[in-house]
Each structure stands twice: as C-alpha cells, then as structure tokens.
Amino acid sequence: DIDGVGHKYHLELVLEDVLDKDSTVNCTAEILYHLGNKNIAPDVQFTIEGELKNTDEADNIFYNRIKSLEKELVAENIPDNHGNISPEMEPVRLLAWVASGYVIWQNSTENTKFQLAQIKHVKQVKRSDEYLEFDFMILLHEMVSQEIIPWQMTVLWHPQHGVQVTR
C-alpha cells in the first residue's frame, strides 16, 4: 500500500511458452495500480532471467506467406465455435493474443481478469511499407463480471520490429 499513490505488487513468476510447455523462464515483476484514476494503465516493471526462444524462422515464414497473398487476408471466428483452428490461422491467433495482451494491460485494474475469448473478425489492411496491418474485432472475457466485451484493434507487425497496437 503506497499512500496517495496506489497499490504495489511484487511478483515472482514463471513464464511458460504456450507452444512448448517445457520451455520456461523465470520472471520478477513489479506492478503499480494507480489510486483513483482508473483510466491509467498499471505501471509494469519486469526482468526476465535468461532469454526467450528465437522465433525468427517461424516469423519470417508467416511474414512471407502473408506478403505473397494475392488478396488481403480476411477471416472470421478464430477459433470456431468448437475450438478448432486451421494451421494457417494459428499465427493470426498468436498475433491477436499478443496484441490483446496490450489492450488488456491498458484496461486492467485490481478487480479485473481479462482473457481473449475469440477473434470474431480479422481483415488485413493493405500497406505500402513493409509492415503488416490487421484490423481485428475480438471478444474479451472479463472473469469477475463474466462479461464479454467486444473490442476493435488495429495491429501492426513486422518480424524485426515487433507488434504495435494502434486502437
């Protein structure tokens, strides 16, 4: 409890690679939830012990595949209602996941617990530069209120330059 400022949490956690359960990395973090103004995202400071796996090869394969599409990518319901995802859409889902992490961070308080529930719609936006741009309509599930919150996000990505979310 930090008077007049907010609540600070010190966390020790283990990060697990979603694609490779045996790959884990230790992490320590400090989160500061600001008092009062709920429109400010919590401050996050963290350190990772060791290195994250290099994903250059998979990134480039996905990047090149999208770059070489004749028509802009359009898709709905990822995963489908039964939970299935086609292999070609897996990277799209991973991208949405990462981007939704940013959205979730920006909107989290001590009383929320968000998860990405489903991608309702994704549309690639043509660009003249080397970035890939996607317009997503996603559904977030908030555990405490149990609400499903639709959210629109525009995501920029490049294998070397990472993910950017411009809402």
Add this chain to the structure above:
Amino acid sequence: DQVLHIVPETFQQVQLLQHLCSSLLLDLWKPLLPEDIGAGEDLHMRVPAPLVQEVKDSLDQHMISYSVLIPDVQELVDHSMPRERNSPRQVPDGYDYTQYHPMEEIYQWMTEIQNSNSELVTQHYLGNTVENRPMYYLKISQPSDKTKKIIWMDCGIHAREWITPAFCQWFVKEILQNYKSDPKISRFLQNLDLYILPVLNIDGYIYSWEEDRLWRKNRSPHMNGTCYGTDLNRNFNSSWGSIGVSYNCSSIIFCGSGPESEPETKAVAQLIERKKSDILCYLTIHSYGQYILIPYGSTTEPPSNSEELMYVGEKAAAALMEKYGTSYEVGSTSLILYSNSGSSRDWAHMIGIPFSYTFELRDKGTHGFVLPPDQIQPTCEETM
C-alpha cells in the same frame, strides 16, 4: 488429389466424360454412376494427383470447361478428422464422446443410454425450461434392498461452458463401461446412487449453438421481450440478490426477478429439496479456471465443515493432477474467485447437504470457453 466441377453442355461432352471416368477409374462424387452423367447437370469427380494434369489437358483439348472444387483433398480430410478414438466400444455404439454434441443428440443419447443399460439407468423428468423443453436427469442405481445415499451432479448451467455437458456424458459412459470390471466403481454403486443432469440450461445451450457461442444465461424474456436471460447460478435461494449480481436484465449476472424465479432453477431445487436428507454430495460443473470451489460465494464466513470440505477438495485436486499434471486450485469461492449470491452450490450446502462443490474445468484462459475438442478426453479423464 483434386475434385473438379464440370457441367457438360452437350451429349458429346457427356459421352467423353463418361469414357474418361470409366477408363481412368475416376472417383465420381456426383452423380453416383457414370451412366447418370447428364448435360446441364453438375459433375463432381475426384482425380488422383498423378492424373490431374492429364485429365485437365484432356478437358482443355475437348473444350470442356471445369473449375477446381477442392484443390487438395488430403488437406481437407486432415482438417476435418476428429480425434483418433483409442477406446474400443463406446456406450452406446458409435457415440463420439470426444466431440461436442448439440442438444438434439444429447436427448437421443440419454434415451439410448437408458435403453442399453436398463438394469442400472433410468431417465427421469425434472421439469420444463422457459422455452418448454423437457429437462431430464439420469439415475444410475444398482438394485439393492438398502436405501442408498445420493451424489448429484449437474452440468451446463451456463450455456457457453460446453466442456461441462461433454464431461457429464463422459462420466456416465465411464461408469457404465466399467462398473462390472472396476472394483472401485462397483463398490461405489453398492453404496451410492448417482443422479446426473447433463444439461441444466437447455435453452441457453441451444442458443449458444445457434446464435451466440458465448451466451451464459437462460432465455427468459424480460421487459416485453427486449431483454433476455437470467443467470441461473445467481437465481438460487441462497442470500439471493445480495452480492455479485445485477438487478438489470441486460447484465450477464442478472439474478432474476426473485429467488427461483426461473423454471430451470425451480425444477432442480424442488428435486434436491425433496431428496436432501439422502444427498451426500452436490456437484455442479462449470468452466473455465481449474478450480474446486467450496461454499460460500455470498460471504467469507466459512461453512461449518470447511476443514473437511477443504480436505476432500485437496485430495481431489491431487488425484486430478496425477493424470496429466493439470493443477487445480481449491478454496472458498468468495476468497479465491469472486463474491456471488444465489449460487446453486451455496444453496445446496445451506439446506444441509454436507459436501457441495463447484468444479471449474479446463482451462486457465488460453482457450477459455471455446476449448478445442482434442482437450475433451484429457479433461474428462483427469476429472474422472
């Protein structure tokens, strides 16, 4: 392999295509036989990969236009294959417990289960839903002269939690397949009756299949049909309407117009109330989160037998973890999850049922409510 779509224009073309199909032994998908190929009619034929170019050349040569209906048959097959079934016979035959089933099929399944296991299983009517659908539970009871204690389990109180009806069905199958051979199960059934309600919120479940996959409540109309649904797990008579609810229909945790205002709630409550002196354990299955929750949600005051509840819960979580390493957290709802009133678990305990638990099955949010079918089997096996 590719599937080509052709609409022959002339009789000459028809003859040509018939000849092509017969001589190359092509797999006709439509029509069934070469002699049924007709001018102006759709023709779908599967051409093995090594012959694709030859066939296309031949069509081009004879100026027969075609389109590629399926560019890669193997890919399509791979994607639509359900999980490999390693268990030999299912009960009933051919029912796939590793896929999600719509309500129609679950109704049929219940009838078949009763028919093929009539010495042990009876189907009982519980009541009707808002949209007038019948609610049934299955009673698994070994005939004996002593009255047995009851374990009650309901699934699907929240429409979008599809893994839960899948689990109830799996559970029934496991018991019926193994009660003769498995000493633990047969001892169980000597002393206990099992009451299983595979889908409590039938209207909501159907709605999640047909309209909105992430629907949660039932389908009771409010405000002149401008707003739908009560959260059945806020509608029971346990500190109803006090905390963790909304009085507004548009909210996803709307507790209804009063305790037990919903026919589904009433149907379940009536039966359990009637049998409560014999009910040892009340289980209600939800997803997701991987928790075993003990009362209460409406207050942080622990129930009278909280130590025992925790002890049994911890044992269950440990046993569950043994199977695939999945970790479940055990604790009181109000302490480890969130506060809520009107839950069925709280109510069951308040009327005197000693062991009352909410299970929140896989996962922890990676897939959430939309758990892929390949996780049905491991989830059910470990929860078993």
